[in-house]
Amino acid sequence: xxxxxxxxxxxxxxxxxxxxxxxxxxxxxxxxxxxxxxxxxxxxxxxxxxxxxxxxxxxxxxxxxxxxxxxxxxxxxxxxxxxxxxxxxxxxxxxxxxxxxxxxxxxxxxxxxxxxxxxxxxxxxxxxxxxxxxxxxxxxxxxxxxxxxxxxxxxxxxxxxxxxxxxxxxxxxxxxxxxxxxxxxxxxxxxxxxxxxxxxxxxxxxxxxxxxxxxxxxxxxxxxxxxxxxxxxxxxxxxxxxxxxxxxxxxxxxxxxxxxxxxxxxxxxxxxxxxxxxxxxxxxxxxxxxxxxxxxxxxxxxx
Amino acid sequence: xxxxxxxxxxxxxxxxxxxxxxxxxxxxxxxxxxxxxxxxxxxxxxxxxxxxxxxxxxxxxxxxxxxxxxxxxxxxxxxxxxxxxxxxxxxxxxxxxxxxxxxxxxxxxxxxxxxxxxxxxxxxxxxxxxxxxxxxxxxxxxxxxxxxxxxxxxxxxxxxxxxxxxxxxxxxxxxxxxxxxxxxxxxxxxxxxxxxxxxxxxxxxxxxxxxxxxxxxxxxxxxxxxxxxxxxxxxxxxxxxxxxxxxxxxxxxxxxxxxxxxxxxxxxxxxxxxxxxxxxxxxxxxxxxxxxxxxxxxxxxxxxxxxxxxxxxxxxxxxxxxxxxxxxxxxxx
Numbered sequence: 001x002x003x004x005x006x007x008x009x010x011x012x013x014x015x016x017x018x019x020x021x022x023x024x025x026x027x028x029x030x031x032x033x034x035x036x037x038x039x040x041x042x043x044x045x046x047x048x049x050x051x052x053x054x055x056x057x058x059x060x061x062x063x064x065x066x067x068x069x070x071x072x073x074x075x076x077x078x079x080x081x082x083x084x085x086x087x088x089x090x091x092x093x094x095x096x097x098x099x100x101x102x103x104x105x106x107x108x109x110x111x112x113x114x115x116x117x118x119x120x121x122x123x124x125x126x127x128x129x130x131x132x133x134x135x136x137x138x139x140x141x142x143x144x145x146x147x148x149x150x151x152x153x154x155x156x157x158x159x160x161x162x163x164x165x166x167x168x169x170x171x172x173x174x175x176x177x178x179x180x181x182x183x184x185x186x187x188x189x190x191x192x193x194x195x196x197x198x199x200x201x202x203x204x205x206x207x208x209x210x211x212x213x214x215x216x217x218x219x220x221x222x223x224x225x226x227x228x229x230x231x232x233x234x235x236x237x238x239x240x241x242x243x244x245x246x247x248x249x250x251x252x253x254x255x256x257x258x259x260x261x262x263x264x265x266x267x268x269x270x271x272x273x274x275x276x277x278x279x280x281x282x283x284x285x286x287x288x289x290x291x292x293x294x295x296x297x298x299x300x301x302x303x
Numbered sequence: 304x305x306x307x308x309x310x311x312x313x314x315x316x317x318x319x320x321x322x323x324x325x326x327x328x329x330x331x332x333x334x335x336x337x338x339x340x341x342x343x344x345x346x347x348x349x350x351x352x353x354x355x356x357x358x359x360x361x362x363x364x365x366x367x368x369x370x371x372x373x374x375x376x377x378x379x380x381x382x383x384x385x386x387x388x389x390x391x392x393x394x395x396x397x398x399x400x401x402x403x404x405x406x407x408x409x410x411x412x413x414x415x416x417x418x419x420x421x422x423x424x425x426x427x428x429x430x431x432x433x434x435x436x437x438x439x440x441x442x443x444x445x446x447x448x449x450x451x452x453x454x455x456x457x458x459x460x461x462x463x464x465x466x467x468x469x470x471x472x473x474x475x476x477x478x479x480x481x482x483x484x485x486x487x488x489x490x491x492x493x494x495x496x497x498x499x500x501x502x503x504x505x506x507x508x509x510x511x512x513x514x515x516x517x518x519x520x521x522x523x524x525x526x527x528x529x530x531x532x533x534x535x536x537x538x539x540x541x542x543x544x545x546x547x548x549x550x551x552x553x554x555x556x557x558x559x560x561x562x563x564x565x566x567x568x569x570x571x572x573x574x575x576x577x578x579x580x581x582x583x584x585x586x587x588x589x590x591x592x593x594x595x596x597x598x599x600x601x602x603x604x605x606x607x608x609x610x611x612x613x614x615x616x617x618x619x620x621x622x623x624x625x626x627x628x629x630x631x632x633x634x635x636x
Contacts, residue, residue, distance in 0.1 A: 078500065102506030114501035116494050126487070127494045128505045134487030135507070137515050141482035150487065186501075193505060 010056040010244040011259060019258035022049035029054040029197055029228050035084030037070055044070045046252045057219065057229040059239045062249035063273055068232045069111060072201055076108045077101040105196035111205060115182040117175030121166055124174050124185060125157035128192035157192060164188045180211040187218065198222060200231035204238050216242050248272065306585055312452045314578040323573045324469035325531035330554045330565030331476055332523030338559035339484055340516040341496030343399035347524050348546035349406025352413060352539060353378040354525025355532040360421050362433035368440055372529065379525025383518040391513045406547065413539035427538030430460060437533065438464065460534045469530045473566065476523055481562050492516055552613045558623030567624060580605045
């Protein structure tokens with residue numbers, strides 16, 4: 001089982017890393033410091049330190065409203081932080097536009113899939129090719145200057161589409177694809193840019209269970225080819241199966257980090273997901289007793 | 304019967320009329336804005352008026368025809384930059400608001416007495432001041448010529464020469480737009496139309512592409528204004544909101560994001576518009592219809608019907624005549 005071997009290899013790299021929020025990684029690709037984002041009086045993101053290890057699959061999980069997508073948007077240049085700086089491959093990306101971030105090799109997908117409906121699947125793919133001379137207005141009307149690049153890109157696009165089993169759909173409009181196929185197309189399109197790190201915002205959301213397995217396989221295959229993957233996810237099943245490292249966010253902060261099996265048992269994570277009193281039976285008549293209620297409240301205060 | 308033939312001939316004449324070419328040109332520019340890039344430009348008439356002023360004022364002050372064309376294009380480019388630079392960072396709807404008000408500002412400046420010596424104020428810039436250099440370029444012999452029932456003077460205001468230049472310009476611009484939009488550059492514009500965040504996430508400078516589209520479409524709109532001014536005078540009030548909505552109707556009738564849509568749309572629009580108005584007038588004069596629709600109401604009713612057509616188009620056939628049916632097979636938004 002090659003997949004399992006590589007999983008162990010990736011896990012090996014992270015063996016020495018401490019299981020604490022903001023822990024240092026052996027070779028971090030993305031490093032963020034003091035990133036905060038406030039919406040009015042609400043602090044959506046308050047991350048002191050985060051490192052993302054190169055060449056592994058890192059999952060960013062947390063309950064609704066934990067600030068995962070906001071952090072994602074900040075790091076990829078789709079939102080502006082109140083404070084904070086971050087660097088990618090040692091180069092600062094703070095305050096850079098979404099386009100500049102993508103050009104640097106950090107390419108993202110979206111939670112609500114953004115397939116370009118009235119372009120064909122193949123056009124979607126070709127659009128993603130970086131530094132196409134035909135995309136410059138001055139050269140656009142001279143096809144002989146970009147025909148070659150276009151042909152090479154088409155070949156590459158068809159290869160990637162074949163891998164995602166979308167090659168038969170190449171000439172269909174992207175708008176006619178199913179939800180799951182659009183997710184695949186978005187991922188395939190991101191790959192056209194030859195990213196260093198691919199950032200997937202809830203790749204499993206709205207995908208039927210039959211397709212989830214193949215999506216997971218694709219993500220693992222990317223890692224095995226040496227790509228770094230950071231993904232936001234709700235589906236704990238997916239997280240447990242493919243991620244090498246898990247970062248847990250709650251109320252805008254990173255509350256835990258660690259390999260999937262151990263982090264799920266972490267008290268802070270359980271609290272964040274289920275509330276501190278998840279094992280208190282709400283149907284228990286004892287809760288009507290003011291004394292017990294007062295004790296629970298006192299516990300809550302102390303936390 | 305004779306009456307009917309006259310109405311038919313008049314409507315046919317609209318197919319080749321310089322005004323039809325002017326609107327087709329403006330719609331080609333708007334097509335680049337809306338059809339390809341998804342920019343809501345509600346002030347195409349402002350671009351046209353500025354182009355017409357640039358052309359007319361340059362010729363009036365003694366510039367050559369070619370210089371006047373360049374000035375007109377430059378006016379369109381400048382207007383697009385001024386409008387686009389602050390607003391293209393914002394959401395699409397804001398561009399619509401800014402363009403509609405900017406077009407009105409241009410018109411009101413034209414109407415005012417502020418630069419009356421250049422613009423002629425509310426009564427406009429009369430054609431006799433600027434038409435001569437244009438008509439001197441004509442290589443057609445003197446006299447008249449007839450194409451079937453359509454007969455015009457060879458060189459003059461409403462002439463074959465004006466038609467040749469107008470449609471020649473339209474053909475050139477159409478070729479240019481076809482060349483640039485079938486390229487990867489055009490593909491980026493279409494991507495922006497579908498979802499600009501997705502295109503941004505792929506590393507493209509969306510703002511720069513939108514500005515390029517706005518500038519080129521605006522310059523083409525200015526050329527439309529030049530053609531509009533060739534057989535007529537430059538009167539600000541005849542180039543206002545109504546003109547913008549006519550251009551929109553033409554674009555949506557012909558089919559947004561199609562190459563020949565604007566030209567076909569303009570031809571059908573003006574032929575039908577003429578047929579409807581002359582037909583109504585003839586009916587009002589010769590039959591009992593006159594009791595309900597008096598001849599003086601024909602223009603107003605014509606305008607209303609254009610509005611109704613625009614609504615029906617958007618609701619029932621948003622892809623227009625030449626638009627791609629396949630694109631409607633799925634829900635776009």
